[in-house]
Amino acid sequence: MKKITTLALATTFGMFSMGSHAAENFAGLTWGESTINTDRSSSLQQNMPGKNRFDDTIKNSGTWGVRAGQMTDEARYYMTYENVSDDYGSSLKLRQQNLIGSYDMFVPLGDSTRLFGGASAGLTKLENESSGYSRDSDIGYLVGLQAGILQNVGTNTSLEAGYRYLRSNASTEVSERGVGKLGSIDLHSSKQVYLGLNYHF
Template sequence: MKKLSTLALATTLGIFSFGAHAAENFAGFTWGKSTVNTDRSSSLKQNMDGKNRFDDVIKNSGTWGVRAGQMTDEARYYMTYENVSDDYGSSLKLRQQNLIGSYDMFVPLGDTTRLFGGASAGLTKLENESKGYTRDSDIGYLVGLQAGILQKLGDNTSVEAGYRYLRSNAGTEVSERGVGKLGSIDVHSSKQAYLGLNYHF
């Protein structure tokens, strides 16, 4: 029994040593284009007739992010902070900030190239910074999926191209100064195509 316990302990330590050796930390940044689709309340539809102009605010807008995590030959998990802000015309402006936890599985295409696909979940903050309107913000959840391709350039660097689709429940009130509340908007979904550069250590 003592020999069996010793063998089990040695095996367990060996597995953890292999896992620690196989995994590597990485950090990097991303740059891409995001589009956010919103839903309007019935009162906002009445007070702001016509097309949903809030859908034109963050539309193919530049988005930057920073992230860090761990990676093995089979998978990776990481945290990402993203920020996107844009305006429409001279009045409407929105900002969205995301804090996302993600997990990806790898499919190798060779020694240095991998396809990846996975899921994400986290929090998002939507801010209405429109000129002539009262500023308002809300924090909600987000969930989604991502996929892409990762290419290692050497022992310490890799680049990737990916696409992410997210659903969220964050929303803000739309109140015109001197008039009052016109209604509200809610984030329905957002999509993003991005490029990333990672440093492995």
């Protein structure tokens, strides 16, 4: 984990020196599905025994995002804001918001198609919005990797499909109203598959 964190941060914060190649700006939208993996504290495992149902809140859940950055023929860097919210049954509900800086390198597959792979680092906000529980939120870091394929469509637009895996240290308390704190959940990781539409200018 420490090596991944160091690599992601070094790559992301070094992405602003892309060389002397002419860069173009781009902005776009993404839509995909996210799944999270959480860990429960020992007290929460005792108070809410059985399967970790918080893992079933954001599970293949619709996720939208907006992004903007710069791109050359060899690489790109960009910032992304993402939002996903979902529930399990009628009681447990979580929301995750991400602000991510990413850097990708390209491998061309012809004149208009490129594979990409890179690293990301940023912040995530995890919110417990479960019915019958006190609302709580926490902001933690995100580090991870992504890969996919980018296809130019016309002069000023491109489409992409990608996969992203992120590790995090965000956590939130679980307190039942009228009872008190039951424990806490830690956001261990999240994964996402997505489609993106970019406009170049």
